[in-house]
Amino acid sequence: MASEKKLRINFGDWDAVIADAYAIREDVFVEEQQIPLALEFDAIDAQCLHAVVYAGNDAVGTGRLLPDGYIGRIAVRRAARGMGVGTQVLQGLLDKARERGQRQVTLNAQIQAEPFYAHFGFVREGAPFDEAGIAHIAMTLVF
Numbered sequence: 303m304a305s306e307k308k309l310r311i312n313f314g315d316w317d318a319v320i321a322d323a324y325a326i327r328e329d330v331f332v333e334e335q336q337i338p339l340a341l342e343f344d345a346i347d348a349q350c351l352h353a354v355v356y357a358g359n360d361a362v363g364t365g366r367l368l369p370d371g372y373i374g375r376i377a378v379r380r381a382a383r384g385m386g387v388g389t390q391v392l393q394g395l396l397d398k399a400r401e402r403g404q405r406q407v408t409l410n411a412q413i414q415a416e417p418f419y420a421h422f423g424f425v426r427e428g429a430p431f432d433e434a435g436i437a438h439i440a441m442t443l444v445f
Contacts, residue, residue: 311356314351323366326354327364330377353367355394363387363391364377364391366395371404376388406444408440408442410440424441
């Protein structure tokens with residue numbers, strides 16, 4: 303996957319993005335991070351606005367925004383890391399939350415990703431906790 307491919311982002315409900323978002327999340331969370339399939343996919347997907355980032359025709363990143371302003375399931379395929387895909391997913395979801403009139407967003411960041419989210423203004427809340435066998439920290443961004 304060449305880094306010179308232009309990135310673009312699409313938003314949609316689960317039915318509109320399922321093929322690409324599912325494949326990315328399966329690659330990153332289920333295969334790479336060994337999260338059980340049953341934990342990765344849930345009924346909440348049907349209630350969310352999803353973002354999928356493409357490099358050319360390749361779906362390379364995804365994330366979701368719940369109706370309550372919770373952001374989750376941000377995943378970037380290994381070959382696309384370092385290309386700004388995660389930034390595009392997160393910024394796109396933040397923009398959509400602002401458009402909805404939400405005053406804050408929350409997420410549970412994997413500990414190693416805390417600096418990424420802090421760069422956007424997210425603030426750590428509470429102590430680290432285990433989620434699906436991976437250390438996480440709750441973080442909030444107030445607009």
